[in-house]
Amino acid sequence: MKEHLRDQFGNIDIYLFDQLLKxxxxxxxxxxxxxxxxxRNVAYFLHRGYQVYAIDSLVGNIAKVKELAAPFYGISPEDNFRIALVEDLPFEDQKFDLVISSAVLHFANNVQHFEEMLNSMWRVIRPGGYLFCRLASDIGIENLVRSIGNGRYILPDDSERFLVNQEMLLRFTAKLGATLHEPIKTTNVQNLRSMTTWCLRK
Known part of the structure; x- marks a missing residue:
C-alpha cells in the first residue's frame, strides 16, 4: 500500500494531498x-493528465521538472516549465484553475515583495479558481521569534523567514476579494517553526 501511494502521489505536500482527497x-x-x-507537487498532476506548468528561479530545478515531464504526451517543456520569478509570472491573466505556492512566500524580502508575489499569482487565476499556499507564520510561536525588520524573523530553529500571522492573511484575503474555502490551519513543529496552510478561491 505504501509503495502504491508513493507511486501515485510522490513526495507531495501533505496538505495539498488533503485537498486532493477532498x-x-x-x-x-x-x-x-x-x-x-x-x-514534488507536480508529479501527481502529470500522471493524472492535467496541463501542468511550473516556474522556479533556479535553472537546475526547472531542468529536473522537465525531466519528470518528459514521458508525458501533450506537455511542451519550453512553454510549460520556465525560469522565472513568482512576482513576474510569464503567463497571461486568468490562465490557471489552480496555482500552488508551497514554501515560497516566506522567502519574501519584505511586505511589498510578499504582496507583489501574491498579486502576480492572483492575476493568473481564473474566476472560480484556487490558490493553495503553505508558508511560514508566527502563529503559536509569537513569543519565540525575533524580528530583524521588514517582516523578517529569526525562528527558534535559527532559520530566517518572512512571517505572516492570521490577521495579515485575513487582511490580504479581503484585499484580493478572495474567499477562504478552508479555515486557516497551522502546524506547530515542536515550537521550532510554524507552517500555515492558506487556501483561497477567486
Missing amino acids: GTYDGCKQILDAGCGQG
Missing part, C-alpha cells in the same frame, strides 16, 4: 506550481 481541485485542468523546486 476533491477540491477535481474540476481544475490547468495547474501552475509557482516556485516548484524539483517538482
Whole structure:
C-alpha cells in the first residue's frame, strides 16, 4: 500500500494531498506550481493528465521538472516549465484553475515583495479558481521569534523567514476579494517553526 501511494502521489505536500482527497481541485485542468523546486507537487498532476506548468528561479530545478515531464504526451517543456520569478509570472491573466505556492512566500524580502508575489499569482487565476499556499507564520510561536525588520524573523530553529500571522492573511484575503474555502490551519513543529496552510478561491 505504501509503495502504491508513493507511486501515485510522490513526495507531495501533505496538505495539498488533503485537498486532493477532498476533491477540491477535481474540476481544475490547468495547474501552475509557482516556485516548484524539483517538482514534488507536480508529479501527481502529470500522471493524472492535467496541463501542468511550473516556474522556479533556479535553472537546475526547472531542468529536473522537465525531466519528470518528459514521458508525458501533450506537455511542451519550453512553454510549460520556465525560469522565472513568482512576482513576474510569464503567463497571461486568468490562465490557471489552480496555482500552488508551497514554501515560497516566506522567502519574501519584505511586505511589498510578499504582496507583489501574491498579486502576480492572483492575476493568473481564473474566476472560480484556487490558490493553495503553505508558508511560514508566527502563529503559536509569537513569543519565540525575533524580528530583524521588514517582516523578517529569526525562528527558534535559527532559520530566517518572512512571517505572516492570521490577521495579515485575513487582511490580504479581503484585499484580493478572495474567499477562504478552508479555515486557516497551522502546524506547530515542536515550537521550532510554524507552517500555515492558506487556501483561497477567486
